[in-house]
Amino acid sequence: MNYVAHIRESDNQIQGVEEHLLGVKDLAESYGEKIGVKHIAGLAGMLHDMGKFTHEFREYILEAVRNPDSPPKRGSVDHSTAGGKLLYQLFHTGNPSRLQWILAEVVGNAILSHHSYLHDFLNKDLESPYLKRVQEKQLNEFDRSVQCFFDHVISEAEFHQYVSKALVELEAYLMKPFAGNDESKLMFLTKFIFSALIDADRTNTRLFEENKTHEPEQNRKELFDGYYEKLMAKIHSYQIQDAAKTQMNILRRKMSEQCDQFAGKPSGIYTLSIPTGGGKTLASLRYALKHASLHGKKHIIYVVPYTTIIEQNAEEIRKILMDGGHILEHHSNVIIEDGNEDDENEDGLINTRQKLKLAKDNWDSPIIFTTMVQFLNVFYAKGSRNIRRLHNLSESVIIFDEVQKVPVSCVSLFNQALNFLKTYGHSSLILCTATQPALDFVEHKLALNADAEMIENLDRVIEAFKRVEIIDKATDETFNNNKLADFIAEKMDEVQSVLVILNTKTVVKRLYRQMAGSHVPIYYLSTSMCAAHRNHILEQVREHLEKHEKVICISTQLIEAGVDVSFDCVIRSLAGLDSIAQAAGRCNRHGEREIQQVYVIDHEEEKLDYLPEIKVGKKLSRRILVDLKHDRNHHGGHVLSAQAMDRYFKEFYTEFRSSLNYFIPKLEKDMTELLASNRTHNSYNQAYTHHKKESLPLFIVNSYRTAAEHFYVIDNHTTSVIVPYDDEGKDMIARLNGNESIEDLSRLLRKAQQYTIHLFHYEWAQLAQNGGLVSLIDGKIFALKESAYNKEFGLDLDNDSPFELGMF
Structure with missing residues (x-):
């Protein structure tokens, strides 16, 4: 009998179950091989749709084709339980065998979940959704599915040999030293296997729908070598210009050369602390291309705090490399994933909704620009679209631009993800900012390499790049919009351009409206505008700046990180020291003039009760400004010194130490407990043992789905x-x-x-x-x-x- 996996929309061609399972297995193996778990991933691939070996599913999908106007209910035939159930029956019964049970749990969970999201092994109701599926769910044709699987996909003897190889991989994986417990190792392994399965399944299905057998593999080393040559040609062209002889450009060149030399070092977690305006985009690209070529990396990924930066940096790199086709800009997910399992359960027919799931969205491009929100979503948010990309973060160079913008609640989760990518993913992680946060100071420390900093003599570099003077107006007086408007007008009599950065959209909009009648061109920027809109505004602003025309720009903090503009004067509402430093980077950016002024003010109309990070940052910055007012030798002599920044971040993380592990108020738990606590410290497991008077018969007792359902990078979803x-x-x-x-x-x-x-x-x-x-x-x-x-x-x-x- 011809069992059906999918039916193509264009010509009603059938893809058989055997063909699909073997195709997905091959792809999953290639993804799993990247971290040494080829057979664990392949096991998930070959078993995931085993439940389609049934008369029931065959009739279901054929009926859907025969009656498109009145098809059977989507997802009414369960085909995703069978593979997980087989693993459970073969390897998770009888006396506990640690490696076999863990393998059945990790791979089984991925299989059960491949049309929704990973199941909880134990949830807040003290139930195990995983066990309910593999133990209790009755499948009418389960024996038929098993027999067909062994007859058509792999023989029973070969299957057991395959599983033996997967067990060897699992043992090696667990033996590897890691900055976390076994539970965190298994959480990341489960997510990686799930990612490999989701992408392999969707890629194989897409290729069938597009009537392709495979996609040609690209020689990434060759591509990166070609890019490196183009980049060096551009750098050499800068060096023969007259401006190349200025002190600032000589220093930029030295830092760029240090990044080039650093590329020979092994993969790890490093810091790149080039001051604002120091050419870090090109310097980091130089490191990334050379390191990728030397160490066989497949992707170069830039992770930035705001979408605003993506277009600018991507366009700059596109022009240098003279290639737009291999550079992906990924800003956000525009598809809503409702996470309803029945609704997400694929029926084998490739319709418009199914095409959305199959659309190539897996970060397999050579160069990728994305946001911190999207990076964290890959590891921790619900939705198969997010996690599908996880396996492509391995064998990569990942540059975190303005890394100090990691949200406080996500610091521990961020550190753990980077530690996984360093230890298992063979990736190099570069923390790129002028204001390095103390991520190795917190409880769940970042495993920075020894001698992690790429740039030598940082204090001297910071001093040499000094282009502005920070004027403290915040510790003596407060401003409202009326007073601020007068102050802006006063500054416009002295200079050509003023940038005003305030902490809330409401006050920014109000000030803009108040000043809109001015004879000077005035522009407004906020996240209420789409990226294309903001870019259009920024183009107009840059045109005024280049022509040395009068211009005022009033913006939220989105303009601070990475937006290449240079104003004569900046006015910044008091916030964290890192924000003040970033704002200063928009003033006299290229040292075109003598020292220019950045004024720090205290704006009394800003309501910061719902912006705790800004509120605390403001308090700590004020404290440092007061210290400097009393004694100019404090904190290294100025507010933006490396000492002041280190002091600021240590105090900042100390203030938020109870929030760093992503506390979920509704559950009164940290997300780190849900994801990676051991049996002894897992409160759900303790309650289960107390109430049931028995142990849960599982090695993994964590709550992956519950954690994902409560994860949002920003507080308000x-x-x-x-x-x-x-x-x-x-x-x-x-x-x-x-x-x-x-x-x-x-x-x-x-x-x-x-x-x-x-x-x-x-x-x-x-x-x-x-x-x-x-x-x-x-x-x-x-x-x-x-x-x-x-x-x-x-x-x-x-x-x-x-x-x-x-x-x-």
Whole structure:
């Protein structure tokens, strides 16, 4: 009998179960090999759809083709339990065998979950969703599935030999020294195997749908060597210019050469502390390309705090490397994953919803730009779209630009992810910032390499790059918007350009409106605008700056990290020392003039109760400013010294020490406990033993799904929506409602990221009520109506902006 895995939409061609399982196995093996778990990953691949070897599933999928207008209920036939159940029956019964039980649990969980998200081994209700599936769930044709699997995929004897190889890999994996306990090792292993399975499954299915047998493998070393030659040609062209002889450019060249030399060192976790304006984008790229070529890395990944930086840095690198096709910008997920298991359960038919899941979204590009939110989501957020990318973080050079912006609540989780990638993933992790946070000072320490800093004589470098004077106006007086507007006007009589950075969107918008009638061009920037919109504003601002014309820009902190602009004067509302340093980097950025002024003010209208990190940072910075006012020799003599920054971050993390492990108020637990506590310290396991008077018959007792369901990088969960900014944004929204191919959908989704903003719950609710939202692709993607997006301010919650008729 011909058992069916998938039916192609274009020609109703059938992909057999055997063909699919063996194809997924091969891909999963290639992914698993990267961290030495080839057979563990391959085991998940060959077993994941074993449950499709049934009459029931075959009839179900054929009926769906025969009756497209009245198909059987999606997911009504369970095909994802059988593979996990077989592993449990063969290797998880009788007397406990540590390695066999762990293998069955790790691989079994990945198989059970491959249409949703990893199951809890034990949850808050003291139940084991994993055990319920493998022990209690009755499958009518289970014996038939097992027999077909051994008859058509792999013989029983060969299967046991294969499992023996997987057990050897598991033992070697667990023996490796790691900055964490066995539970954290197993948590990362489970997530890696799940990632390999999800990507292998979707890639094999996509290739079948596109009628391709395989994708040609690219020679990454050859590509990176070619890029390195182009980069060096560009660097040499700078060196023959007259400006190359200035002290600042000589210093930039020295730091770039130090990065080049450092590339020969083994993979590890290192710091790159080039001061703002020191050319860290090119220096870090120089290191990354050379290191990738020397050490066989497959990806170079830039992780930045804000989407604003992505387009600018990606465009700069694209021009130097003269190649746009191999550089991926990944800003955000525009597809809503509801995580409903029945709804996510694939039925074998490749329709529009299924195409969204199959769209190439797995970070397999040679060079990738993404955000800290997306990086953390890969490891910890719910949704198979996130975790699918995890395996591609191994064998990589990952550069964390402005790493001090890691949210406080995620510090421990961030450190553990980097430690995993260093120990198991053979990746090099570079912490790139002028203001290094003390990530090796906290409880779950970052495993920095010895002699981690790439740049020599840092204090002298910082002094040589001094281009601004920090003027403390915050410890003597406070400002409101009226007073601030007068102060800006006063400064505009002295200089050509002023940048004002305030802590809240509300105060920024109010000040902009108050000054909008000014005879000087004035611009507004905030995260209420999509990236394409912000870039358009920044282009206009840069044009004024280049022509030395009068200009004022009022912005939230999004402009601080990595945005290449240079103003004559900056006014920064008091915040953390790192924010003050980043703001200073937007003033006299290239040393065009003598020392310029950065004014630090205390703005009394800012409400910071819901912004605790800014509030605490403000308090600590004030303390250091007061010290310096009393004694100029304190803290290395100035507010942005390495000593002041080290003191600031140690005090900052001490203030937040109870928050660093991602506390979940609803559960009254740290996420680190849910993910990686051992049996003795796991409170759910303790309660289970107390109430049931017996031990849970599992080696792993952690709560992977519960943890993922409660994880949001920012406190308030946001939802992405596409906005109708300019003709391109409007056209994209229209096309996403059409019947596009997987390839076109992949392209559109990547492009859509530049036209995306994030809505908080209350914003979503208000727009849903006043009709400002449009549903696309059965509610998997949402867009704003034109009337809900303002050409000046971006998001319009009142849904009453002027718009052209006929769009919706």
